[in-house]
Amino acid sequence: MGTSIREIISKREIGFEELKGKILVVDSYNILYQFLSSIRQMDGSLLKDSKGNITSHLSGLFSRTTRLMAYGIKLAFAFDGKPPELKLGEIERRVGLKQEAEKRFRIAEKEENLEEMKKYAARTSRLTKEMVEEAKELIAALGCPVIQAPSEGEAEAAFIVQRGDAYAVVSEDYDSLLFACPRMVKNLTITARKKQKGRLSYERIEPSLIVLGDNLKEWGINQDQLIILGILVGTDFNPGGIKGIGQKKALKLVKEYGTEFEKLFGDLGKDYEISFDWKKVYDTIKDMPKDKDYWLVWKGINRERVKELLVERHDFSLERVESTLAKLEEDKKSREQKGLSEFLR
Numbered sequence: 001m002g003t004s005i006r007e008i009i010s011k012r013e014i015g016f017e018e019l020k021g022k023i024l025v026v027d028s029y030n031i032l033y034q035f036l037s038s039i040r041q042m043d044g045s046l047l048k049d050s051k052g053n054i055t056s057h058l059s060g061l062f063s064r065t066t067r068l069m070a071y072g073i074k075l076a077f078a079f080d081g082k083p084p085e086l087k088l089g090e091i092e093r094r095v096g097l098k099q100e101a102e103k104r105f106r107i108a109e110k111e112e113n114l115e116e117m118k119k120y121a122a123r124t125s126r127l128t129k130e131m132v133e134e135a136k137e138l139i140a141a142l143g144c145p146v147i148q149a150p151s152e153g154e155a156e157a158a159f160i161v162q163r164g165d166a167y168a169v170v171s172e173d174y175d176s177l178l179f180a181c182p183r184m185v186k187n188l189t190i191t192a193r194k195k196q197k198g199r200l201s202y203e204r205i206e207p208s209l210i211v212l213g214d215n216l217k218e219w220g221i222n223q224d225q226l227i228i229l230g231i232l233v234g235t236d237f238n239p240g241g242i243k244g245i246g247q248k249k250a251l252k253l254v255k256e257y258g259t260e261f262e263k264l265f266g267d268l269g270k271d272y273e274i275s276f277d278w279k280k281v282y283d284t285i286k287d288m289p290k291d292k293d294y295w296l297v298w299k300g301i302n303r304e305r306v307k308e309l310l311v312e313r314h315d316f317s318l319e320r321v322e323s324t325l326a327k328l329e330e331d332k333k334s335r336e337q338k339g340l341s342e343f344l345r
Helices: 028-038 056-070 085-110 114-121 129-141 153-162 212-219 223-233 247-257 261-271 278-286 303-312 318-344
Strands: 023-027 074-079 146-148 168-170 183-186 193-195 202-204 208-211
Touching: 023 028, 023 153, 028 056, 028 074, 028 129, 028 153, 056 074, 056 129, 056 303, 056 318, 074 129, 074 153, 085 278, 129 146, 129 303, 146 153, 153 168, 208 212, 212 223, 223 247, 223 261, 223 278, 247 261, 261 278, 303 318
Parallel strands: 023 074, 023 168, 074 146, 168 183
Antiparallel strands: 183 208, 193 202
């Protein structure tokens, strides 16, 4: 679900060249679900190997990671740990939505309605423990760091950027901003297109950079007020927020009340139904556990390990994998030679 502040956020389009040489921390679950939702066959079904194992997430991860690495971008991947207690309700809600989508998919399948099949199939995506472990295995084989967060991956990623060990978080959700992430990058896709939510069509997109400080200044609020704004419109810890309060109204309210949060929710309780403890949600976001002893070490690509995972285990094309890795190596050498020639001038 995430926090919906799209209407009020300010961002700017950026090119891949602007990210060259920078360290980006990927919100891994977010990106893997994106692959599961978008990388599908004509009838909406997921890509699978000859043994019936799902491979859409590995296909997307291998393709996008190697192409971003070819630009000289250094990627690290943060994975979720134990979910906060308040998120369990949201997890149950998502399970219910997937089950309903599966029912509708079966109906569309019986009616041979291809469009409806595609529509509902994309809403049934599930990441199993095995799929997550293989994603980590592939990332490590490509030489990129895997960071295991104690709780929310976005909070860990935001923390790494806060400490200056990375430039930005890569995510399609705005939640990392609630965790005080200084910069985040959206739409970091090589194809320059993204599947439209709830539709079968795609929209053209470009990578965009969101700077937290610039937005806070533009809105005239501080970080604590941003958390309250998120709570008003809804977070993973209080899905739906307060019914009847949208993004613009929420911003107006936090500016009007300043840091008098008790008074704000007290007054709102007279006119709106508030079904959550705002203090508990606030504290959950503010005090999210983080691991301070993460390692950001990049290694060389383990070609044999990549081929064993993708080709031998999951039937990927050997030619495709080898050519991708060979091109990545060529691009790396070209960048190094270019850098050396510029240094010697």
